[in-house]
Amino acid sequence: xxxxxxxxxxxxxxxxxxxxxxxxxxxxxxxxxxxxxxxx
Numbered sequence: 849x850x851x852x853x854x855x856x857x858x859x860x861x862x863x864x865x866x867x868x869x870x871x872x873x874x875x876x877x878x879x880x881x882x883x884x885x886x887x888x
Contacts, residue, residue, distance in 0.1 A: 863866060867875070
């Protein structure tokens with residue numbers, strides 16, 4: 849199983865005014881849907 853690797857990341861807490869995980873996923877879903885439809 850030498851064809852993959854693992855990353856262990858530690859992220860700082862979300863600062864005030866930054867995008868939350870839920871908001872980021874929402875924005876990405878809208879962007880990818882537009883790309884699939886040929887828009888945006």
